[in-house]
Amino acid sequence: MVIEADRLRAEGRDLVDFGVGEPDFPTPAHITEAAITALRQNVTKYTATGGTRELREAIVQAHHRELGSGYKVPECLATMGGKHALFNAISVLVDHGDEVILPAPYWVSFYDQITYAGGTPVVVQTEEEQGFGLSLAALEAAITARTKVILLNSPSNPSGAIFTPDTFRAVLEICKQRGIWLLSDECYVKFLYDAAPYSVASEPGSKDFVVIAGSLSKTYAMTGWRLGFALAPAPIVKAMINLQSHSTSNPTSFVQKGALAALNGTQAPVAEMLAEYRRRREIIVSGLRAIPGVTCVMPAGAFYAYPNISQLLGGKGRPATAMEFSTRLLQEAGVVTVPGEAFGTQHHLRFSYAAAVPVIEEGLRRFAGFCSQLS
Ligand SMILES: Cc1ncc(COP(=O)(O)O)c(C=O)c1O
Incomplete structure (x- = not known):
């Protein structure tokens, strides 16, 4: 189209x-100014592959502050956009022959990224009359011995629907019992109309089963800047950084300074x-x-x-x-x-x-x- x-x-x-x-708003001025200043100060060299320490600290702190998680720097990496975080996560988690459960409607790139990694997307239709809610019975029926990941995106692109904290908790429980990863795409997590922002990473005991993909693109009207992140157990983050080190290397140096201003500055x-x-x-x-x-x-x-x-x-x-x-x-x-x-x-x-x-x-x-x- x-x-x-x-x-x-x-x-x-x-x-x-x-x-x-993508948002039709300009990037907030204090973010742009921070990147311009960085450029003027010659912040134009390679950084650590997974992002500077100050940025990774800002990401884990912001996620803790706003969404109640408890990650440390080794459990975080910065990527070139949320899509890149998802790509690295799926590449690391999914082997040939693995199945990934994907509630529909789903964002287009999920399907192709899973297929590219050699996995099979197993699509589970949500219930439109329940506001595109996820039926746990349908989800459980789709699980097989090959299920490696359940991928949830809330709020959803394309439906704008959310999965409730109860749904997340129930899915997390299934993941714990069956040894499945819960990959949660939180790209739109700050744009909720009637509920408080929620992350499954705030649930006690969730860390060993959860990978979070996040993005600054929509939250701060920064789609062209390309800055996202992932939060996951340290060995998964290490593997994602390895992959990143042999593909894109670090997210753009001065973009990281803009991202820092976005995360640490005013949220107005x-x-x-x-x-x-x-x-x-x-x-x-x-x-x-x-x-x-x-x-x-x-x-x-x-x-x-x-x-x-x-x-x-x-x-x-x-x-x-x-x-x-x-x-x-x-x-x-x-x-x-x-x-x-x-x-x-x-x-x-x-x-x-x-x-x-x-x-x-x-x-x-x-x-x-x-x-x-x-x-
Ligand atoms: C559901 C969802 N996840 C992730 C992304 C990736 O965003 P970006 O790579 O621009 O950070 C998008 C962008 O449209 C999206 O809709």
Whole structure:
């Protein structure tokens, strides 16, 4: 869809873009200033592969302060983005023939990273009517002797759904009993609307079974900076650093200084962004729900809405699949979305509402017009 959108844009088409999964806010100034100062001071050389000690300390302290974990520096490494943390973790944890349980809808890269590591993704559908909640019975039914990892992402890209602390605790218990790793992607953990941020790493006795992948990308509007991290038992961190040392080496030196300012500095910009996302969430979800044939679970976090369009699929003149729906929506109404097939479900579209309110309103108007021709 992105390629088609780029083609149409090059032709001069005016598009409303709900496709991009990144904040539309600038990086807060104090973070940018810290990196500029670092550049001026020639912080332009290699650092330790897993990040400077001061950054790793700042990461474990921030995670302790905000999410109640108890990691030490040897249990932490900085990476070039959250995706890189996940890639290193999956590469280290997953061997050929291992299975990784992946609740759907899932973020696209999980599936490919598992496959690339030689593993098999075992997809477990979540329950949309329960707000995309995870059925423990379905999860347990998917476990085999080859299950190595259960991968949870809360809040979720693409649904914005969260798994409750009770669900995390139950999954952790299963992991402890069966000797399975719980890989938790906390990319959107600070963007929660109705609940306090939660990490499974705050649970007593969790450390030996849990790997946390984190990112500064969305929290601090730093997607282009490429700074993420992982928290895990020291031998896993050591293996991840080894892998990193022979692939990317350290995260960019002056970016690490910006990251330090992000973690240690004021968190007010995060609260401001969250307040604005909340406002947009109300507008987009109520707009989507008002369209005949569209239903939408209220996202509990992140900045995505994941409406169900099954009532508008199939039959004369209608798209047969979400993919076809998304393509026609783009071509006929100039609205960019991502079809659910990319995330392992068949009847949804992902709308990112990291866009200004007038853009969201215009997109909703066009989307409603397109749907009305079909219903
Ligand atoms: C669920 C999820 N995890 C991880 C990432 C990785 O983010 P980054 O590599 O930019 O830190 C993303 C980015 O879209 C995401 O949506």
